Amino acid sequence: MSEKVPASSWAVEVQGLTKLFGNRHALRGIDLSVSRGECLVVFGPNGAGKTTLVKILSMLVKPSSGNVWLGGINIREKPAQIRRKISLVGHQTFLYHNLTVYENLKFYGKMYDVPNLEQRIKEVIAWVWLESRRYDRVGTLSRGLQQRASIARAVLHNPSILFLDEPEVGLDPQAVTAIRDILGNINAVGGAVVMTTHNLGQGLEFADSVVILNRGQIVYRASKQEINRESFPQVYDRCTETG
């Protein structure tokens, strides 16, 4: 199959993405694209393939077949260059419990070779309102505060593409506000966001476009303008066969 060269306006372009775990299909021929400045929200029930999709897009898992371009570059070609421009907020925080918030950020900042690291750490800690807890060990923070620190880690290197895998788990209202601000900032500078969630209300609030994933396939896609917020839960139920 000849590979279509993605349009440069796409931040994320996925073609024919398939993932098999043994004989089980986690993803079946996913095609999607996210333009610069867009936030795509992926809805779907448990086991739909949302996390697998995000893990492939963030280059943690290799696809069985299909192609992914991030910022116009195939992820198979320049992995280190792409990793510098992407980030992931997942179910887990990726933070070391026995290190402080500051030490964790310093560690990741050095791994990403972030310029003016001390200043940048101050900025991202301020964004997530963790100034007073910056020298506390992550293990002593509540789940909500840990997730805020995780958001700080994710944006530390100024990514232009951000993946969020059910980020609302354990989040307090302040952290939701922080996410909203950060998504706004990323989109404003031409970055892109792909977010998976179960939470229809919160997802629609962030979305410029949505897809519903069920059993590894995209069963519904629409732009924000095409979505009726009142009837969307029924659409979701119908598409995921839970209604």
Place this chain on the structure above:
Amino acid sequence: MKVLARILVIFWKDILTELRTKEIVTLVLVFALLVVVIFNFAFGTRTGIEELVAPGILWVALTFGGVLGFNRVFVVEKENSCLEGLMLCPVDRSVIYWGKLVGSFTFMLAVAVVITPIFLVLFNLPLFLPRLALIIVLAALGFAAVGTLFSAIAINTRARDMMLPILFLPVVVPVIVAAVKATAPVLAGRPWGDVLTWLQIIIVFDVIYLVVATMVFEFVLEE
């Protein structure tokens, strides 16, 4: 230089974590000390022990202590999926391997620095043995090279505590044998010639382990 800097960043993080938890060094130290003391009660300080039994005792303590330590090397990365956080970083997978390897190697040396003098005193052997130090450094490097790789494999298995020794011990047998054989003439005060062949074997296996582990680590992490 950036590669080296990132290896050292991972090492710094592991040292900081270990200084806070003291999990690995304490665990390995207590185990190795017990082994040395128990064997000392069993064999005492009778004549000829320095060649016949003592080298085996030292390396049993360091090898099995090492297995306990390697079991913990990637546990810290498993908590909160920190390994995924590392894999997201814009570095080659081999950088992660070398960062963890330098940490494992340092922990092994730290344990050896404490255990070896105690072992030498208990078995009434001379304390100043620079050739033994060289053997320990080279063998510890081989152990750490294999242990770090297999620790990354075992961490994703359910029975990781059992899986690691099953994977690790057969592969490091050449280094264990060479280390025991090299230690015996050193403890007996025999010349360099008796030690050199075994040292060369350890060096060859160190190089093989390091090269192969660096090459396959990416597949270990991603599959």
